[in-house]
């Protein structure tokens with residue numbers, strides 16, 4: 001039981017470290033989105049570009065297949081991330 005408890009704590013530490021990487025990548029992604037917003041603002045391009053949304057979803061689904069991650073989970077997460085990003089962009093483009 002003590003060994004299992006130690007193993008559980010060790011695996012949770014791995015999960016925590018992976019989550020930190022994941023959130024760090026979100027921050028890096030958002031920094032790129034800030035650049036995209038600048039380009040859109042300068043050229044009158046709207047926040048929501050449905051064809052690009054489809055392309056991103058297809059790309060993450062294909063990558064999930066390649067690395068053995070659940071495709072549906074990848075799509076769900078990215079629909080959430082993209083939805084948040086579009087609202088964020090709309091707020092910035094309106095300001």
Ligand SMILES: C=C(O[C@@H]1C=C(C(=O)O)C=C[C@H]1O)C(=O)O
Pocket residue numbers: 033036047048049050052053056081082085086089
């Ligand atoms: C970031 C962009 O804007 C929106 C957000 C997207 C995203 O988070 O990947 C994709 C499509 C856009 O509607 C973009 O046009 O590239």
